[in-house]
Amino acid sequence: MSAYLKEDKILFSCDFFGSHIATTDVYVTDEGRVYEAAKRYFAEIMMPFNKVIIKNIDKVLLKDISIIAPSHGPLYPNPSFIIDAYKDWLESPAHNKVVLPYISMHGSTKKMVDYLASSLVQKGITVELFNLAVTDIGKLAIALVDAGTIVIGTPTVLSGPHPNVVYGAYLANALRPKAKFISIIGSYGWGGKTVDILAGMIPNLNIEVLTPVLTKGFPLEKDFKALEVLSEEIEKKHKEQGFK
Ligand SMILES: Cc1cc2nc3c(=O)[nH]c(=O)nc-3n(C[C@H](O)[C@H](O)[C@H](O)COP(=O)(O)O)c2cc1C
Incomplete structure:
Protein backbone atom coordinates (compact mmCIF):
# COMPACT_ATOMS: atom_id res chain seq x y z
CA MET A 1 0.00 0.00 0.00
CA SER A 92 13.95 -5.10 -19.78
CA PRO A 93 14.84 -8.42 -21.37
CA ALA A 94 17.36 -10.55 -19.49
CA HIS A 95 21.01 -9.75 -20.15
CA ASN A 96 23.65 -11.71 -22.07
CA LYS A 97 24.64 -13.21 -18.73
CA VAL A 98 24.98 -16.65 -17.17
CA VAL A 99 24.67 -17.05 -13.41
CA LEU A 100 26.48 -20.13 -12.20
CA PRO A 101 25.83 -21.20 -8.60
CA TYR A 102 27.88 -24.28 -7.78
CA ILE A 103 29.48 -26.38 -5.10
CA SER A 104 32.25 -28.96 -5.32
CA MET A 105 33.50 -31.25 -2.56
CA HIS A 106 36.64 -32.62 -4.22
CA GLY A 107 37.16 -30.36 -7.23
CA SER A 108 35.61 -32.27 -10.16
CA THR A 109 32.53 -30.06 -10.50
CA LYS A 110 34.75 -27.00 -9.94
CA LYS A 111 36.92 -28.01 -12.90
CA MET A 112 33.80 -28.18 -15.07
CA VAL A 113 32.53 -24.85 -13.77
CA ASP A 114 35.84 -23.15 -14.55
CA TYR A 115 35.96 -24.62 -18.04
CA LEU A 116 32.38 -23.62 -18.89
CA ALA A 117 32.84 -20.13 -17.40
CA SER A 118 35.95 -19.39 -19.45
CA SER A 119 34.37 -20.78 -22.62
CA LEU A 120 31.32 -18.52 -22.13
CA VAL A 121 33.47 -15.49 -21.37
CA GLN A 122 35.42 -16.08 -24.60
CA LYS A 123 32.08 -15.85 -26.43
CA GLY A 124 31.43 -12.42 -24.91
CA ILE A 125 28.93 -13.68 -22.32
CA THR A 126 29.09 -12.27 -18.79
CA VAL A 127 29.44 -15.00 -16.15
CA GLU A 128 28.79 -14.62 -12.43
CA LEU A 129 30.04 -17.50 -10.27
CA PHE A 130 28.67 -18.24 -6.81
CA ASN A 131 30.34 -20.86 -4.65
CA LEU A 132 27.37 -21.95 -2.54
CA ALA A 133 29.68 -23.11 0.28
CA VAL A 134 30.53 -19.49 1.09
CA THR A 135 28.35 -17.17 -0.96
CA ASP A 136 26.15 -14.37 0.30
CA ILE A 137 22.82 -15.71 -0.95
CA GLY A 138 21.51 -12.13 -1.36
CA LYS A 139 24.22 -11.49 -3.96
CA LEU A 140 23.02 -14.56 -5.85
CA ALA A 141 19.49 -13.11 -5.72
CA ILE A 142 20.78 -9.81 -7.18
CA ALA A 143 22.53 -11.64 -10.01
CA LEU A 144 19.33 -13.54 -10.83
CA VAL A 145 17.44 -10.30 -11.56
CA ASP A 146 18.81 -10.04 -15.10
CA ALA A 147 20.44 -13.40 -15.87
CA GLY A 148 19.54 -14.91 -19.25
CA THR A 149 20.66 -18.40 -18.25
CA ILE A 150 21.20 -20.22 -14.96
CA VAL A 151 23.68 -23.11 -14.86
CA ILE A 152 23.74 -25.11 -11.63
CA GLY A 153 26.97 -26.96 -10.78
CA THR A 154 26.64 -29.84 -8.32
CA PRO A 155 28.20 -33.16 -7.40
CA THR A 156 25.79 -36.02 -6.73
CA VAL A 157 25.37 -36.56 -3.00
CA LEU A 158 23.11 -39.26 -1.55
CA SER A 159 21.56 -39.83 -4.99
CA GLY A 160 20.71 -36.17 -5.61
CA PRO A 161 22.08 -32.63 -5.72
CA HIS A 162 24.26 -31.33 -2.89
CA PRO A 163 22.08 -29.83 -0.09
CA ASN A 164 23.51 -26.33 -0.60
CA VAL A 165 22.47 -26.54 -4.24
CA VAL A 166 18.99 -27.66 -3.16
CA TYR A 167 18.83 -24.43 -1.15
CA GLY A 168 19.96 -22.37 -4.16
CA ALA A 169 17.40 -24.05 -6.45
CA TYR A 170 14.65 -23.48 -3.88
CA LEU A 171 15.59 -19.80 -3.75
CA ALA A 172 15.62 -19.43 -7.54
CA ASN A 173 12.21 -21.11 -7.79
CA ALA A 174 10.75 -18.83 -5.10
CA LEU A 175 12.19 -15.63 -6.62
CA ARG A 176 10.90 -16.41 -10.15
CA PRO A 177 13.66 -14.62 -12.11
CA LYS A 178 13.16 -13.91 -15.83
CA ALA A 179 15.95 -16.26 -17.03
CA LYS A 180 14.90 -18.21 -20.12
CA PHE A 181 17.33 -21.14 -19.94
CA ILE A 182 18.76 -23.45 -17.30
CA SER A 183 21.23 -26.32 -17.29
CA ILE A 184 22.96 -28.56 -14.80
CA ILE A 185 26.58 -29.65 -14.76
CA GLY A 186 28.44 -31.78 -12.25
CA SER A 187 30.22 -34.92 -11.23
CA TYR A 188 29.00 -38.22 -9.76
CA GLY A 189 30.60 -41.41 -8.49
CA TRP A 190 28.19 -44.18 -9.39
CA GLY A 191 24.73 -42.78 -10.16
CA GLY A 192 21.69 -40.94 -8.89
CA LYS A 193 18.79 -38.71 -9.86
CA THR A 194 20.42 -35.30 -9.62
CA VAL A 195 18.95 -33.89 -12.84
CA ASP A 196 15.41 -35.22 -12.21
CA ILE A 197 15.39 -33.96 -8.63
CA LEU A 198 16.63 -30.48 -9.59
CA ALA A 199 14.27 -30.23 -12.58
CA GLY A 200 11.37 -31.08 -10.27
CA MET A 201 12.36 -28.29 -7.87
CA ILE A 202 11.75 -25.38 -10.24
CA PRO A 203 8.06 -25.58 -11.27
CA ASN A 204 7.64 -21.78 -10.97
CA LEU A 205 10.25 -21.06 -13.60
CA ASN A 206 9.05 -20.74 -17.17
CA ILE A 207 12.38 -21.95 -18.45
CA GLU A 208 13.90 -24.20 -21.14
CA VAL A 209 16.25 -26.90 -19.87
CA LEU A 210 19.44 -27.17 -21.96
CA THR A 211 21.17 -30.57 -22.13
CA PRO A 212 22.90 -31.22 -18.77
CA VAL A 213 26.52 -32.39 -18.57
CA LEU A 214 27.24 -34.96 -15.85
CA THR A 215 30.63 -36.66 -15.63
CA LYS A 216 31.77 -39.75 -13.75
CA GLY A 217 34.52 -38.60 -11.43
CA PHE A 218 37.05 -36.06 -12.68
CA PRO A 219 36.09 -34.59 -16.09
CA LEU A 220 37.89 -35.97 -19.15
CA GLU A 221 38.37 -34.70 -22.70
CA LYS A 222 34.90 -35.89 -23.80
CA ASP A 223 33.31 -34.05 -20.88
CA PHE A 224 35.04 -30.77 -21.79
CA LYS A 225 33.75 -31.28 -25.34
CA ALA A 226 30.21 -31.66 -23.95
CA LEU A 227 30.69 -28.44 -21.94
CA GLU A 228 31.85 -26.70 -25.11
CA VAL A 229 28.64 -27.84 -26.84
CA LEU A 230 26.60 -26.48 -23.91
CA SER A 231 28.50 -23.18 -24.10
CA GLU A 232 27.77 -22.93 -27.85
CA GLU A 233 24.11 -23.71 -27.25
CA ILE A 234 23.86 -20.95 -24.63
CA GLU A 235 25.53 -18.49 -27.03
CA LYS A 236 23.08 -19.45 -29.80
CA LYS A 237 20.03 -19.17 -27.51
CA HIS A 238 21.13 -15.76 -26.19
CA LYS A 239 21.65 -14.48 -29.74
CA GLU A 240 18.19 -15.74 -30.78
CA GLN A 241 16.67 -13.91 -27.80
CA GLY A 242 18.65 -10.75 -28.56
CA PHE A 243 20.07 -10.63 -25.01
CA LYS A 244 22.45 -7.67 -24.66
C1 LIG B 1 28.78 -37.81 1.18
C2 LIG B 1 28.90 -38.22 -0.25
C3 LIG B 1 27.80 -38.82 -0.87
C4 LIG B 1 27.88 -39.21 -2.20
N1 LIG B 1 26.78 -39.77 -2.78
C5 LIG B 1 26.83 -40.14 -4.09
C6 LIG B 1 25.68 -40.71 -4.74
O1 LIG B 1 24.63 -40.91 -4.15
N2 LIG B 1 25.79 -41.05 -6.04
C7 LIG B 1 26.96 -40.85 -6.75
O2 LIG B 1 27.00 -41.14 -7.92
N3 LIG B 1 28.07 -40.33 -6.15
C8 LIG B 1 28.02 -39.95 -4.85
N4 LIG B 1 29.13 -39.41 -4.25
C9 LIG B 1 30.37 -39.28 -5.02
C10 LIG B 1 30.54 -37.90 -5.63
O3 LIG B 1 29.42 -37.54 -6.40
C11 LIG B 1 31.76 -37.92 -6.54
O4 LIG B 1 32.91 -38.15 -5.76
C12 LIG B 1 31.95 -36.64 -7.33
O5 LIG B 1 33.01 -36.82 -8.27
C13 LIG B 1 32.31 -35.46 -6.42
O6 LIG B 1 32.35 -34.28 -7.18
P1 LIG B 1 33.17 -33.01 -6.66
O7 LIG B 1 34.62 -33.31 -6.82
O8 LIG B 1 32.72 -31.88 -7.50
O9 LIG B 1 32.81 -32.82 -5.22
C14 LIG B 1 29.07 -39.04 -2.92
C15 LIG B 1 30.17 -38.44 -2.28
C16 LIG B 1 30.09 -38.04 -0.97
C17 LIG B 1 31.28 -37.39 -0.31
Whole structure:
Protein backbone atom coordinates (compact mmCIF):
# COMPACT_ATOMS: atom_id res chain seq x y z
CA MET A 1 0.00 0.00 0.00
CA SER A 2 1.36 3.40 -0.97
CA ALA A 3 0.18 6.87 0.11
CA TYR A 4 0.60 10.08 -1.91
CA LEU A 5 0.81 13.47 -0.17
CA LYS A 6 -0.36 15.71 -2.97
CA GLU A 7 0.53 19.04 -1.26
CA ASP A 8 4.26 18.12 -1.12
CA LYS A 9 4.22 15.55 -3.96
CA ILE A 10 5.68 12.85 -1.71
CA LEU A 11 5.05 9.20 -2.47
CA PHE A 12 5.19 7.09 0.73
CA SER A 13 5.81 3.86 -1.13
CA CYS A 14 6.11 1.46 1.83
CA ASP A 15 8.15 -1.64 0.72
CA PHE A 16 8.11 -0.55 -2.92
CA PHE A 17 11.45 1.07 -3.96
CA GLY A 18 12.93 0.12 -0.57
CA SER A 19 16.60 -0.66 -0.04
CA HIS A 20 18.42 -2.98 2.33
CA ILE A 21 20.61 -0.26 3.77
CA ALA A 22 21.01 1.22 7.24
CA THR A 23 22.23 4.81 7.22
CA THR A 24 21.82 7.99 9.26
CA ASP A 25 21.39 9.93 5.99
CA VAL A 26 17.72 10.75 5.46
CA TYR A 27 18.17 11.22 1.70
CA VAL A 28 20.12 9.20 -0.86
CA THR A 29 23.61 10.69 -1.13
CA ASP A 30 25.53 7.92 -2.89
CA GLU A 31 23.32 6.58 -5.69
CA GLY A 32 25.78 3.80 -6.56
CA ARG A 33 25.62 2.36 -3.04
CA VAL A 34 21.85 2.65 -2.85
CA TYR A 35 21.45 1.11 -6.34
CA GLU A 36 23.07 -2.12 -5.13
CA ALA A 37 21.05 -2.15 -1.88
CA ALA A 38 17.78 -1.38 -3.70
CA LYS A 39 18.49 -4.09 -6.28
CA ARG A 40 19.02 -6.52 -3.45
CA TYR A 41 15.72 -5.48 -1.88
CA PHE A 42 13.99 -5.83 -5.25
CA ALA A 43 15.54 -9.27 -5.82
CA GLU A 44 14.75 -10.66 -2.39
CA ILE A 45 11.31 -9.17 -1.82
CA MET A 46 9.74 -7.85 -5.03
CA MET A 47 10.90 -10.13 -7.86
CA PRO A 48 8.34 -12.91 -7.17
CA PHE A 49 5.59 -10.32 -7.78
CA ASN A 50 7.12 -9.03 -11.02
CA LYS A 51 3.97 -9.47 -13.14
CA VAL A 52 1.63 -7.87 -10.58
CA ILE A 53 3.99 -4.91 -10.25
CA ILE A 54 4.23 -4.35 -14.03
CA LYS A 55 0.42 -4.36 -14.17
CA ASN A 56 0.05 -1.79 -11.40
CA ILE A 57 3.19 0.37 -11.44
CA ASP A 58 1.58 3.22 -13.40
CA LYS A 59 -0.96 3.75 -10.61
CA VAL A 60 1.82 5.33 -8.58
CA LEU A 61 4.13 6.55 -11.32
CA LEU A 62 1.53 8.67 -13.13
CA LYS A 63 1.54 11.02 -10.12
CA ASP A 64 3.77 14.08 -10.08
CA ILE A 65 6.41 12.92 -7.57
CA SER A 66 9.15 15.09 -6.08
CA ILE A 67 10.28 12.65 -3.36
CA ILE A 68 9.85 8.91 -2.89
CA ALA A 69 9.89 7.94 0.77
CA PRO A 70 10.02 4.16 1.19
CA SER A 71 9.74 2.49 4.59
CA HIS A 72 13.19 0.86 4.19
CA GLY A 73 16.34 2.80 3.33
CA PRO A 74 16.86 6.48 2.52
CA LEU A 75 14.44 8.83 0.69
CA TYR A 76 14.86 9.54 -3.02
CA PRO A 77 15.00 13.28 -3.82
CA ASN A 78 15.65 12.24 -7.44
CA PRO A 79 12.80 9.74 -8.00
CA SER A 80 13.70 8.99 -11.63
CA PHE A 81 16.90 7.28 -10.40
CA ILE A 82 14.98 4.49 -8.68
CA ILE A 83 12.01 4.50 -11.07
CA ASP A 84 14.32 3.93 -14.07
CA ALA A 85 16.14 1.17 -12.19
CA TYR A 86 12.83 -0.56 -11.38
CA LYS A 87 11.69 -0.32 -15.01
CA ASP A 88 14.95 -1.96 -16.08
CA TRP A 89 14.70 -4.77 -13.50
CA LEU A 90 11.01 -5.37 -14.19
CA GLU A 91 10.62 -4.91 -17.91
CA SER A 92 13.95 -5.10 -19.78
CA PRO A 93 14.84 -8.42 -21.37
CA ALA A 94 17.36 -10.55 -19.49
CA HIS A 95 21.01 -9.75 -20.15
CA ASN A 96 23.65 -11.71 -22.07
CA LYS A 97 24.64 -13.21 -18.73
CA VAL A 98 24.98 -16.65 -17.17
CA VAL A 99 24.67 -17.05 -13.41
CA LEU A 100 26.48 -20.13 -12.20
CA PRO A 101 25.83 -21.20 -8.60
CA TYR A 102 27.88 -24.28 -7.78
CA ILE A 103 29.48 -26.38 -5.10
CA SER A 104 32.25 -28.96 -5.32
CA MET A 105 33.50 -31.25 -2.56
CA HIS A 106 36.64 -32.62 -4.22
CA GLY A 107 37.16 -30.36 -7.23
CA SER A 108 35.61 -32.27 -10.16
CA THR A 109 32.53 -30.06 -10.50
CA LYS A 110 34.75 -27.00 -9.94
CA LYS A 111 36.92 -28.01 -12.90
CA MET A 112 33.80 -28.18 -15.07
CA VAL A 113 32.53 -24.85 -13.77
CA ASP A 114 35.84 -23.15 -14.55
CA TYR A 115 35.96 -24.62 -18.04
CA LEU A 116 32.38 -23.62 -18.89
CA ALA A 117 32.84 -20.13 -17.40
CA SER A 118 35.95 -19.39 -19.45
CA SER A 119 34.37 -20.78 -22.62
CA LEU A 120 31.32 -18.52 -22.13
CA VAL A 121 33.47 -15.49 -21.37
CA GLN A 122 35.42 -16.08 -24.60
CA LYS A 123 32.08 -15.85 -26.43
CA GLY A 124 31.43 -12.42 -24.91
CA ILE A 125 28.93 -13.68 -22.32
CA THR A 126 29.09 -12.27 -18.79
CA VAL A 127 29.44 -15.00 -16.15
CA GLU A 128 28.79 -14.62 -12.43
CA LEU A 129 30.04 -17.50 -10.27
CA PHE A 130 28.67 -18.24 -6.81
CA ASN A 131 30.34 -20.86 -4.65
CA LEU A 132 27.37 -21.95 -2.54
CA ALA A 133 29.68 -23.11 0.28
CA VAL A 134 30.53 -19.49 1.09
CA THR A 135 28.35 -17.17 -0.96
CA ASP A 136 26.15 -14.37 0.30
CA ILE A 137 22.82 -15.71 -0.95
CA GLY A 138 21.51 -12.13 -1.36
CA LYS A 139 24.22 -11.49 -3.96
CA LEU A 140 23.02 -14.56 -5.85
CA ALA A 141 19.49 -13.11 -5.72
CA ILE A 142 20.78 -9.81 -7.18
CA ALA A 143 22.53 -11.64 -10.01
CA LEU A 144 19.33 -13.54 -10.83
CA VAL A 145 17.44 -10.30 -11.56
CA ASP A 146 18.81 -10.04 -15.10
CA ALA A 147 20.44 -13.40 -15.87
CA GLY A 148 19.54 -14.91 -19.25
CA THR A 149 20.66 -18.40 -18.25
CA ILE A 150 21.20 -20.22 -14.96
CA VAL A 151 23.68 -23.11 -14.86
CA ILE A 152 23.74 -25.11 -11.63
CA GLY A 153 26.97 -26.96 -10.78
CA THR A 154 26.64 -29.84 -8.32
CA PRO A 155 28.20 -33.16 -7.40
CA THR A 156 25.79 -36.02 -6.73
CA VAL A 157 25.37 -36.56 -3.00
CA LEU A 158 23.11 -39.26 -1.55
CA SER A 159 21.56 -39.83 -4.99
CA GLY A 160 20.71 -36.17 -5.61
CA PRO A 161 22.08 -32.63 -5.72
CA HIS A 162 24.26 -31.33 -2.89
CA PRO A 163 22.08 -29.83 -0.09
CA ASN A 164 23.51 -26.33 -0.60
CA VAL A 165 22.47 -26.54 -4.24
CA VAL A 166 18.99 -27.66 -3.16
CA TYR A 167 18.83 -24.43 -1.15
CA GLY A 168 19.96 -22.37 -4.16
CA ALA A 169 17.40 -24.05 -6.45
CA TYR A 170 14.65 -23.48 -3.88
CA LEU A 171 15.59 -19.80 -3.75
CA ALA A 172 15.62 -19.43 -7.54
CA ASN A 173 12.21 -21.11 -7.79
CA ALA A 174 10.75 -18.83 -5.10
CA LEU A 175 12.19 -15.63 -6.62
CA ARG A 176 10.90 -16.41 -10.15
CA PRO A 177 13.66 -14.62 -12.11
CA LYS A 178 13.16 -13.91 -15.83
CA ALA A 179 15.95 -16.26 -17.03
CA LYS A 180 14.90 -18.21 -20.12
CA PHE A 181 17.33 -21.14 -19.94
CA ILE A 182 18.76 -23.45 -17.30
CA SER A 183 21.23 -26.32 -17.29
CA ILE A 184 22.96 -28.56 -14.80
CA ILE A 185 26.58 -29.65 -14.76
CA GLY A 186 28.44 -31.78 -12.25
CA SER A 187 30.22 -34.92 -11.23
CA TYR A 188 29.00 -38.22 -9.76
CA GLY A 189 30.60 -41.41 -8.49
CA TRP A 190 28.19 -44.18 -9.39
CA GLY A 191 24.73 -42.78 -10.16
CA GLY A 192 21.69 -40.94 -8.89
CA LYS A 193 18.79 -38.71 -9.86
CA THR A 194 20.42 -35.30 -9.62
CA VAL A 195 18.95 -33.89 -12.84
CA ASP A 196 15.41 -35.22 -12.21
CA ILE A 197 15.39 -33.96 -8.63
CA LEU A 198 16.63 -30.48 -9.59
CA ALA A 199 14.27 -30.23 -12.58
CA GLY A 200 11.37 -31.08 -10.27
CA MET A 201 12.36 -28.29 -7.87
CA ILE A 202 11.75 -25.38 -10.24
CA PRO A 203 8.06 -25.58 -11.27
CA ASN A 204 7.64 -21.78 -10.97
CA LEU A 205 10.25 -21.06 -13.60
CA ASN A 206 9.05 -20.74 -17.17
CA ILE A 207 12.38 -21.95 -18.45
CA GLU A 208 13.90 -24.20 -21.14
CA VAL A 209 16.25 -26.90 -19.87
CA LEU A 210 19.44 -27.17 -21.96
CA THR A 211 21.17 -30.57 -22.13
CA PRO A 212 22.90 -31.22 -18.77
CA VAL A 213 26.52 -32.39 -18.57
CA LEU A 214 27.24 -34.96 -15.85
CA THR A 215 30.63 -36.66 -15.63
CA LYS A 216 31.77 -39.75 -13.75
CA GLY A 217 34.52 -38.60 -11.43
CA PHE A 218 37.05 -36.06 -12.68
CA PRO A 219 36.09 -34.59 -16.09
CA LEU A 220 37.89 -35.97 -19.15
CA GLU A 221 38.37 -34.70 -22.70
CA LYS A 222 34.90 -35.89 -23.80
CA ASP A 223 33.31 -34.05 -20.88
CA PHE A 224 35.04 -30.77 -21.79
CA LYS A 225 33.75 -31.28 -25.34
CA ALA A 226 30.21 -31.66 -23.95
CA LEU A 227 30.69 -28.44 -21.94
CA GLU A 228 31.85 -26.70 -25.11
CA VAL A 229 28.64 -27.84 -26.84
CA LEU A 230 26.60 -26.48 -23.91
CA SER A 231 28.50 -23.18 -24.10
CA GLU A 232 27.77 -22.93 -27.85
CA GLU A 233 24.11 -23.71 -27.25
CA ILE A 234 23.86 -20.95 -24.63
CA GLU A 235 25.53 -18.49 -27.03
CA LYS A 236 23.08 -19.45 -29.80
CA LYS A 237 20.03 -19.17 -27.51
CA HIS A 238 21.13 -15.76 -26.19
CA LYS A 239 21.65 -14.48 -29.74
CA GLU A 240 18.19 -15.74 -30.78
CA GLN A 241 16.67 -13.91 -27.80
CA GLY A 242 18.65 -10.75 -28.56
CA PHE A 243 20.07 -10.63 -25.01
CA LYS A 244 22.45 -7.67 -24.66
C1 LIG B 1 28.78 -37.81 1.18
C2 LIG B 1 28.90 -38.22 -0.25
C3 LIG B 1 27.80 -38.82 -0.87
C4 LIG B 1 27.88 -39.21 -2.20
N1 LIG B 1 26.78 -39.77 -2.78
C5 LIG B 1 26.83 -40.14 -4.09
C6 LIG B 1 25.68 -40.71 -4.74
O1 LIG B 1 24.63 -40.91 -4.15
N2 LIG B 1 25.79 -41.05 -6.04
C7 LIG B 1 26.96 -40.85 -6.75
O2 LIG B 1 27.00 -41.14 -7.92
N3 LIG B 1 28.07 -40.33 -6.15
C8 LIG B 1 28.02 -39.95 -4.85
N4 LIG B 1 29.13 -39.41 -4.25
C9 LIG B 1 30.37 -39.28 -5.02
C10 LIG B 1 30.54 -37.90 -5.63
O3 LIG B 1 29.42 -37.54 -6.40
C11 LIG B 1 31.76 -37.92 -6.54
O4 LIG B 1 32.91 -38.15 -5.76
C12 LIG B 1 31.95 -36.64 -7.33
O5 LIG B 1 33.01 -36.82 -8.27
C13 LIG B 1 32.31 -35.46 -6.42
O6 LIG B 1 32.35 -34.28 -7.18
P1 LIG B 1 33.17 -33.01 -6.66
O7 LIG B 1 34.62 -33.31 -6.82
O8 LIG B 1 32.72 -31.88 -7.50
O9 LIG B 1 32.81 -32.82 -5.22
C14 LIG B 1 29.07 -39.04 -2.92
C15 LIG B 1 30.17 -38.44 -2.28
C16 LIG B 1 30.09 -38.04 -0.97
C17 LIG B 1 31.28 -37.39 -0.31
